[in-house]
Amino acid sequence: MKRLFIALLALLPLSAFAQYNPETLRTAVAQPAQRLEIVLPQVNGYNIYKVDLHTHSIYSDGEVTPAFRVKEAYMDGLDAIAITEHVEYRRIEPKMLKFLKGYTGGKALKAENTDLIRNEITESGIKADLNYPVAEAVKESKKYGVLVIPGAEITREPVKIGHFNALFTKDNNTIYDPDPLQSLRNARKQGALIQHNHPGWRRTSCDKTEFEVKAYNEGLIDGIEIANGGSLYLPIVDRAREENLFVAANTDIHPTTAEYYRLKGQLRNMTLVFAKECTLKGIREALEAKRSLAMSGGYVCGDEQLLKDLFLASIKYEVISTDKKGVRTVLVTNMCSIPYQYKTSKNALPVDLLPYHSIQFKVAKDKKLNLTLTNMLCGADKHPKVTLEL
Ligand SMILES: [Zn+2]
Numbered sequence: 001m002k003r004l005f006i007a008l009l010a011l012l013p014l015s016a017f018a019q020y021n022p023e024t025l026r027t028a029v030a031q032p033a034q035r036l037e038i039v040l041p042q043v044n045g046y047n048i049y050k051v052d053l054h055t056h057s058i059y060s061d062g063e064v065t066p067a068f069r070v071k072e073a074y075m076d077g078l079d080a081i082a083i084t085e086h087v088e089y090r091r092i093e094p095k096m097l098k099f100l101k102g103y104t105g106g107k108a109l110k111a112e113n114t115d116l117i118r119n120e121i122t123e124s125g126i127k128a129d130l131n132y133p134v135a136e137a138v139k140e141s142k143k144y145g146v147l148v149i150p151g152a153e154i155t156r157e158p159v160k161i162g163h164f165n166a167l168f169t170k171d172n173n174t175i176y177d178p179d180p181l182q183s184l185r186n187a188r189k190q191g192a193l194i195q196h197n198h199p200g201w202r203r204t205s206c207d208k209t210e211f212e213v214k215a216y217n218e219g220l221i222d223g224i225e226i227a228n229g230g231s232l233y234l235p236i237v238d239r240a241r242e243e244n245l246f247v248a249a250n251t252d253i254h255p256t257t258a259e260y261y262r263l264k265g266q267l268r269n270m271t272l273v274f275a276k277e278c279t280l281k282g283i284r285e286a287l288e289a290k291r292s293l294a295m296s297g298g299y300v301c302g303d304e305q306l307l308k309d310l311f312l313a314s315i316k317y318e319v320i321s322t323d324k325k326g327v328r329t330v331l332v333t334n335m336c337s338i339p340y341q342y343k344t345s346k347n348a349l350p351v352d353l354l355p356y357h358s359i360q361f362k363v364a365k366d367k368k369l370n371l372t373l374t375n376m377l378c379g380a381d382k383h384p385k386v387t388l389e390l
């Protein structure tokens, strides 16, 4: 057996050679696909996992399949994504039924209850299997090693009620109820965590509505999106702290992340989760313990101490020389993929500390190096401050 294996190995280069065609120029297009690697430090003994807790596919109103979402997340450098189709808004279902009319003797079946934001549900109920998109993504995830978190988005009228992601769901088909509060309870009953989505969307303020007050008072909300797509909800940084919610920055992606982020040279929004392991259990434990930060559009938001710990774990620094007056030259290097921005005094302009770059500081004798981290937010208008002991 062993000999056969060695013999097969020896054949491998030959078979590659056999495919070589001297008349065909292999261009750069033939390069294998390359995943973006986002390098982050370990912090307080935890790994930082890059997670998107909010995505859509063709099974609600997205443009791609759940399988594509998994591959896309892999290429974008993520460790985990939640598949969270709208329970109440499945725009593509009527098209799917038209496409499949050959199966029903040429008769196009009529889609029912695909828009429950504007219409009341009829007796026939939701006929789609809302667990299917998750199952498709889970199957695909084996190829890429990306963890799939089962979920669904409870999607109601946005101004008075709002949207909520049920995460770590067991059965998406038992979430719906005409009463939105009961929908949240149904999700909670099956052990889901509930994330308040895009809390200022289509509104003039991020203040809680009457409905939200009820949902919060009933203890139905576990986490909240500080960032969703291109919106950063500043007052929510404070609410998350005051109400002990996990924070998230998610894409809520409907088209491709390439067009929305990477073709513009940006990292996609991601929820940084500080966990022991990238499993459903590990990610859930971290969110329940509120060990997450929201990273979006160059900002990182959340708990003050966690932000400081992340920054200090991301850099290394050393005194490289001291002059006659005792002034030290300090070299600070950013060892991770997050771009940082700082100020050394109140009226100074913010300066970038780019990933994998170093900056020299002059620090007077007996002084420490104080940095205000201006692209980190631990409140609507508050930045964490760190002191580097020299
Ligand atoms: Zn939504």
Ligand SMILES: [Zn+2]
Binding pocket: 054, 055, 056, 153, 252
């Ligand atoms: Zn959504």
